[in-house]
Amino acid sequence: MNKTEILKEVQTYIRQAFLEEGTGHDYFHIERVVINARKIIEKENADAFLVELAAWLHDLGDYKLNGGVDKSEELITAYLRSLNLEEDTIVKVNEIVSQVSFSKGNTPTSIEAKVVQDADRLDAIGAVGIARCFAYGGSVGSLLYNPEDQSKDSSSIQHFYDKLFKLKDLMNTTTAKKIADERHQYMECFVQEFYREVSSS
Numbered sequence: 001m002n003k004t005e006i007l008k009e010v011q012t013y014i015r016q017a018f019l020e021e022g023t024g025h026d027y028f029h030i031e032r033v034v035i036n037a038r039k040i041i042e043k044e045n046a047d048a049f050l051v052e053l054a055a056w057l058h059d060l061g062d063y064k065l066n067g068g069v070d071k072s073e074e075l076i077t078a079y080l081r082s083l084n085l086e087e088d089t090i091v092k093v094n095e096i097v098s099q100v101s102f103s104k105g106n107t108p109t110s111i112e113a114k115v116v117q118d119a120d121r122l123d124a125i126g127a128v129g130i131a132r133c134f135a136y137g138g139s140v141g142s143l144l145y146n147p148e149d150q151s152k153d154s155s156s157i158q159h160f161y162d163k164l165f166k167l168k169d170l171m172n173t174t175t176a177k178k179i180a181d182e183r184h185q186y187m188e189c190f191v192q193e194f195y196r197e198v199s200s201s
């Protein structure tokens with residue numbers, strides 16, 4: 001298989017594995033991350049094949065989707081070996097994926113990891129980010145917001161302050177920063193309106 005055929009194969013595999021996923025990490029999230037990544041690398045000197053492979057595989061084995069256990073490396077390695085990819089490529093893809101996640105707190109060391117991290121984070125903000133935030137909150141039984149106990153607030157609205165509003169300043173690339181600025185403003189308007197509505201009722 002050439003690189004294009006490999007990427008097509010990976011896409012088909014991920015589509016099957018994630019289509020029914022209901023926590024906001026469904027197939028179309030992953031597809032949007034790939035599309036974001038393609039947009040970002042237009043202006044970056046990055047290995048497009050590695051970026052795209054890692055973008056397709058970045059949520060495979062994620063602890064949030066596997067009962068709290070991170071199986072990324074195990075699953076990615078087994079899958080890419082089944083496609084007869086070189087060990088060197090498999091190691092690089094695993095390294096990129098391990099550096100993408102917000103919760104693991106890792107800093108990307110390669111431009112490829114920076115691109116995939118930005119691409120994933122862009123999908124967590126803006127209108128899509130808002131939708132995903134509440135979809136994920138619903139899947140783990142979170143309240144929309146908690147007007148009574150703000151100190152222990154793990155509501156979906158609190159998640160904007162804990163994570164989503166921080167993302168625009170954490171972007172690595174110029175292209176992602178630009179897109180993030182617009183999406184950030186949109187989220188601020190949304191949260192403002194949310195509080196306006198709940199406080200006037």
Ligand code: NI
Nearest residue numbers: 033058059120
């Ligand atoms: Ni993701």
